Every structure is written in structure tokens, then in C-alpha cells.
Amino acid sequence: MSKTEQKGSIMKNGDLKKITKKSLKEYWEANHEVLKYNFGLRLHQYAYEKYFDCTSEILPLNEDDRAAIINTYRGINRTSSRAKRFHRILLGYYGIAGSITPKRCGMSSKEANSPKNKDNRVNDHVIGVTTCSEYIKKTFLNGKRSNENTWKDEDWIKARINDFCNNWLENNLWLWAECRITKKEHTAERLQRGTELSIEAKRKLEHYDNAGIIISDYQ
Numbered sequence: 001m002s003k004t005e006q007k008g009s010i011m012k013n014g015d016l017k018k019i020t021k022k023s024l025k026e027y028w029e030a031n032h033e034v035l036k037y038n039f040g041l042r043l044h045q046y047a048y049e050k051y052f053d054c055t056s057e058i059l060p061l062n063e064d065d066r067a068a069i070i071n072t073y074r075g076i077n078r079t080s081s082r083a084k085r086f087h088r089i090l091l092g093y094y095g096i097a098g099s100i101t102p103k104r105c106g107m108s109s110k111e112a113n114s115p116k117n118k119d120n121r122v123n124d125h126v127i128g129v130t131t132c133s134e135y136i137k138k139t140f141l142n143g144k145r146s147n148e149n150t151w152k153d154e155d156w157i158k159a160r161i162n163d164f165c166n167n168w169l170e171n172n173l174w175l176w177a178e179c180r181i182t183k184k185e186h187t188a189e190r191l192q193r194g195t196e197l198s199i200e201a202k203r204k205l206e207h208y209d210n211a212g213i214i215i216s217d218y219q
Contacts, residue, residue, distance in 0.1 A: 020107070095132070
């Protein structure tokens with residue numbers, strides 16, 4: 001039995017989507033119009049970056065020169081790019097209107113619930129803003145290749161944005177869920193960061209289990 005499946009006030013199910021299902025359904029019902037607008041706006045900003053790359057007359061006509069300029073923004077330097085760092089904020093952080101806070105999710109570690117740690121608590125984005133944004137971008141493509149033919153198709157872009165806002169977002173709010181944990185639990189030495197763990201593993205809270213973080217009801 002994993003630490004996220006113990007009895008009592010401890011969460012019995014180690015699936016983040018299931019843990020937050022009830023609270024996020026209430027949040028959606030109260031705020032769905034604002035949530036859809038905000039998310040649609042962020043997707044528009046993301047998608048039309050790509051459209052701009054393919055259609056802008058500001059860029060040189062020569063394909064190599066054009067690609068070199070675009071690469072200053074999209075090219076990978078070591079493990080990241082300026083585009084990826086921007087998207088983690090655009091989609092992973094600001095993709096949702098407001099914040100899906102630990103109190104709103106009803107999630108806290110057992111240690112963070114203790115009064116002795118009231119001055120040593122932080123809100124942890126469970127999935128992580130980079131993992132969240134990369135998952136959104138991959139899912140948005142829906143199996144299509146990220147190339148010029150795809151991003152020049154404005155009808156496809158508009159249809160994907162509408163589908164994401166009207167049909168996808170409600171069931172995927174868990175991507176932005178936060179859990180209250182202690183500063184000690186939040187150290188890089190203890191809680192695994194980045195995109196090394198798959199989103200499926202993070203959804204199952206494997207990084208919390210590996211760190212010995214026991215998830216409880218928010219108190």
C-alpha cells in the first residue's frame with residue numbers, strides 16, 4: 001500500500017484526477033466561462049506564434065535565413081529554449097484563471113497540516129508547470145506533425161482551440177492542481193522536479209510517494 005493510499009484522513013486514491021474530481025467540478029461550475037475564456041486566450045497566443053513563424057512577411061524569404069532567425073527563439077540550448085520557458089508560464093502557470101490552490105483542491109501533506117509547520121508551508125504545483133505546458137502542446141496537436149502545413153491552417157487552429165475549451169478543459173483541470181507541503185518536503189533533494197517523470201507517473205503521485213510525502217485532507 002502506497003503512502004497515498006493509507007486510511008483515515010489520508011487520501012485513499014493515488015490518482016490526482018480522482019482526488020480532485022469533486023472539488024474541481026464545483027470550481028468549474030462556478031467559473032467555467034472565465035476559465036474557458038482565459039484558456040482559449042492562452043492557446044490563441046501559443047498557436048499564433050507558430051502561425052506567425054510560417055506566414056510573417058517580416059522574416060526573410062530564404063528558408064535557411066528564416067529558420068536561423070526562428071531558431072533564436074525556438075532552438076534548444078542545453079535542455080530548454082526561450083520558447084519552452086515562455087510556454088511553461090503561458091500555459092503551465094497562466095493557462096488557468098486564478099490558481100487551483102491546495103485549499104480549493106482539499107490537498108495537503110500530513111506534515112503541512114501540523115500546526116508546528118504553519119510558518120514552513122509552500123504550495124506545490126503537483127504536475128509541474130513545464131510538464132503541464134508540454135502535455136498541453138502535445139495534446140493540442142492531436143497526432144498532427146508540428147510543421148508549416150499544420151500551423152498555416154487557421155481553420156484547424158480555431159477548431160482545436162474551441163474543442164479544447166469546450167470539451168477538454170473541464171476534465172483536465174487537475175493539471176494545475178496544487179498541494180500544500182512543507183518547505184522541507186519541497187527541497188530538490190527530496191521531491192523530484194522537472195520532466196524526468198512522465199505525466200502519468202506524476203498523476204499517480206509517484207514523486208510524492210518516492211519522497212515519503214503523505215497526502216491528507218487539507219486542514
